[in-house]
Amino acid sequence: MRKKIVAGNWKMNTSIAEGVELAKAIVAKVNEVPQGVSLIVAPPFTHLTSVAKVLEGSPVALSAQNCADQPKGAFTGEVAASMLKDAGCAYTILGHSERREYYGETAEKLITKIALAFENGLKVIYCVGEKLAEREEGNHFDVVSEQIASVLFGLTPEQMKKVVIAYEPVWAIGTGVTATAAQAQEMHAFIRETLGTHFGEKVAQETTILYGGSCKPSNAQELFACPDIDGGLIGGASLKADDFIAIAKSY
């Protein structure tokens, strides 16, 4: 069975104290989450060590939201994958549409970042998703398959075990507009088929594919009921422990 995951991307929100309280509230309710559903939280870099202490001994895993494309050295303002591991991270998100859009995250950089994440024992939540205009032009499948092929097709089937894919249509992120369950399922099935064509059916069937984009307690159940949706990457709704847990309980 594929791993089911609900991951919270806190983005650039919360003070350290607020983040610690949020993590504590999530840990306090983690027992309510159905067995087989794993929780991950991705706070800002500055919060990682404090949140790691809260998560210690709990089943909630820690993720970063990005990592540097260099191992170490004179790269002012960057945070290396080794530092994230040192801070207690098990995962890093990579390729989020906000990073692609505002910080020039290219396929080339993402390939390097994924390699560094793996070298340092981190798993990767790799985000893909089309913009509204691309969907309206009917190019959404081409865009997503290109994002997968250009970055993931250089990996081995063994390395793919350390990759979770998050399908996040850009037009649904932070907009309150969620993809319909049918739209999300259609793309998830397409992603799985794309993986199957390159890596074979085993990798395709074993890869966890999350949906992201205005996922909330009121729509999570319908989305998670789809056969190819293995959980969610949650932005706004992950900032409230009750909503985050309610989403995870939607299974």
Ligand code: PEP
């Ligand atoms: C995200 O950016 O990863 C995300 C899913 O955001 P939101 O849930 O706020 O749309």
